[in-house]
Amino acid sequence: MPAKIPATVITGFLGAGKTTLIRNMLTRNDGRRIALIINEFGDVGVDGEVLKGCGDALCSDDDIVELSNGCICCTVADDFIPTMKKLIERGTPPDHIVIETSGLALPQPLVRAFNWPEIRTRVTVDGVVTVVDGPALRDGRFAHDVAAVDRQREADEGLDHETPLSELFEDQLACADMVVISKTDTMLGTEVDALTADLAAQTREGVHFVRSTGDGLGADVLLGMGIAAEDDLDARAELHHHHHHDDDDDHDHEHEHGHDEFESFVIEMGEIADPAVLTRHLAEAIRAHDILRLKGFVAVAGKPMRMVVQAVGPRIETYYDRPFGAEGRATRLVVIGEAGLDHVAIKAAIRERVAA
Numbered sequence: 264m265p266a267k268i269p270a271t272v273i274t275g276f277l278g279a280g281k282t283t284l285i286r287n288m289l290t291r292n293d294g295r296r297i298a299l300i301i302n303e304f305g306d307v308g309v310d311g312e313v314l315k316g317c318g319d320a321l322c323s324d325d326d327i328v329e330l331s332n333g334c335i336c337c338t339v340a341d342d343f344i345p346t347m348k349k350l351i352e353r354g355t356p357p358d359h360i361v362i363e364t365s366g367l368a369l370p371q372p373l374v375r376a377f378n379w380p381e382i383r384t385r386v387t388v389d390g391v392v393t394v395v396d397g398p399a400l401r402d403g404r405f406a407h408d409v410a411a412v413d414r415q416r417e418a419d420e421g422l423d424h425e426t427p428l429s430e431l432f433e434d435q436l437a438c439a440d441m442v443v444i445s446k447t448d449t450m451l452g453t454e455v456d457a458l459t460a461d462l463a464a465q466t467r468e469g470v471h472f473v474r475s476t477g478d479g480l481g482a483d484v485l486l487g488m489g490i491a492a493e494d495d496l497d498a499r500a501e502l503h504h505h506h507h508h509d510d511d512d513d514h515d516h517e518h519e520h521g522h523d524e525f526e527s528f529v530i531e532m533g534e535i536a537d538p539a540v541l542t543r544h545l546a547e548a549i550r551a552h553d554i555l556r557l558k559g560f561v562a563v564a565g566k567p568m569r570m571v572v573q574a575v576g577p578r579i580e581t582y583y584d585r586p587f588g589a590e591g592r593a594t595r596l597v598v599i600g601e602a603g604l605d606h607v608a609i610k611a612a613i614r615e616r617v618a619a
């Protein structure tokens with residue numbers, strides 16, 4: 264029986280920095296052949312595209328599998344298990360599998376899937392890495408007033424006053440073997456120290472905290488924990504039990520937790536005239552409509568290169584990554600937020616003001 268292939272699950276809220284971390288890791292990978300499984304929320308595969316652009320010979324296009332039929336934790340049987348089987352049945356199986364979950368995924372059902380008979384004998388969960396957005400946490404984006412919630416709970420046992428955002432965040436932390444605090448290049452050392460202490464109180468004992476800057480971390484740091492997370496699922500319980508599954512039917516999690524509290528749609532258009540004008544209107548729309556994440560590719564008039572847009576909350580980043588290819592010259596932006604986004608108003612706010 265060949266040794267089990269280690270698999271690392273990389274989770275973390277929308278825009279926390281998962282793809283960036285993976286991309287940096289691939290450039291500092293000490294010769295391992297890594298296969299990536301990428302799962303995104305939204306209909307445009309931005310993360311896979313960004314990763315394919317990394318040009319690392321050790322991670323060819325064939326080694327990147329995109330799962331785009333919804334959230335990985337809800338489509339385990341239909342998507343994840345068949346994909347894993349294909350990877351391990353290859354003539355030359357990968358040395359390591361890295362799975363990037365969508366920012367809205369609960370890692371627990373995914374880890375549980377490693378106990379499926381077809382997978383369990385061949386693959387083991389090397390560890391769960393939870394990426395958290397340092398500056399967003401410092402600014403209180405996931406915070407809730409614990410004391411106020413407790414007072415209300417005492418008043419009414421049956422109510423859960425937590426937001427879908429903070430629930431997801433806590434579940435992702437509860438599953439972690441390692442917590443990567445990202446974007447520490449934009450924080451003070453003392454802020455990172457305070458945040459680490461705060462997070463340590465919300466994670467299991469013995470969890471490693473690692474800081475990441477724009478340069479990221481090497482594979483020697485992220486991979487090779489050897490935890491076998493599938494064996495101690497109970498320690499990583501979902502705090503809020505979004506999944507109301509039957510005990511004897513652990514395999515069917517479809518549509519059983521709160522993704523319907525979030526939604527996404529795509530804005531499609533032709534060329535835009537001026538990136539600065541686009542950024543300004545995007546910033547306004549993000550603020551006005553409480554958009555959590557916006558990302559995609561933009562065709563700028565007069566520029567053969569495709570411009571990548573990455574917005575996490577109020578912060579927007581743009582850069583040119585490569586000339587447009589087979590995908591065709593067009594602007595496609597994925598917008599993600601809590602359910603109830605005003606698609607019409609957001610589309611109008613962008614399309615009508617930035618077209619070339």
Ligand SMILES: Nc1nc2c(ncn2[C@@H]2O[C@H](COP(=O)(O)OP(=O)(O)OP(=O)(O)O)[C@@H](O)[C@H]2O)c(=O)[nH]1
Nearest residue numbers: 277278279280281282283366446475476477573580
């Ligand atoms: N300054 C700084 N920016 C970062 C760092 N890591 C990520 N970012 C930026 O944060 C934004 C989101 O990063 P991604 O890596 O795409 O985040 P993600 O978690 O993969 O996002 P989703 O897959 O959409 O959930 C991008 O604009 C990145 O450039 C970091 O360490 N420092």
